[in-house]
Amino acid sequence: MRRRKVCAFCVEHVKHIDYKEIDKIRRFVSERAKIEPRRRTGVCAKHQRALRTAIQRARQIALVPFVAYHAYSGGIRR
Numbered sequence: 775m776r777r778r779k780v781c782a783f784c785v786e787h788v789k790h791i792d793y794k795e796i797d798k799i800r801r802f803v804s805e806r807a808k809i810e811p812r813r814r815t816g817v818c819a820k821h822q823r824a825l826r827t828a829i830q831r832a833r834q835i836a837l838v839p840f841v842a843y844h845a846y847s848g849g850i851r852r
Contacts, residue, residue: 778816779815779816780816781816781817781818781821782816782817783817783818783821783824783825784818784821788821790824791821791824791825791827791828792828793827793828793829793831793832793835793837794832794837796832796837796838799825799828799829799832799837799838800838801815802815802817802825802829803829803838805842806841806842807838807839807840807841807842809825809826809829
């Protein structure tokens, strides 16, 4: 049986997730710049909501990218 992951923010008694702490935020964003789900990261619901808000704010001021890269397929756009 798998052990349930413990929320890293609850263990550290974090009250507020700051959008300017890019090192912490990047751990919860995938290679393709998508927010990782709770089941993968082990974050509780309260901190997942706060994390989502922090990532969105960091994206707005260009600290974290919206997408990892833009794939250009070539060809003519119509």
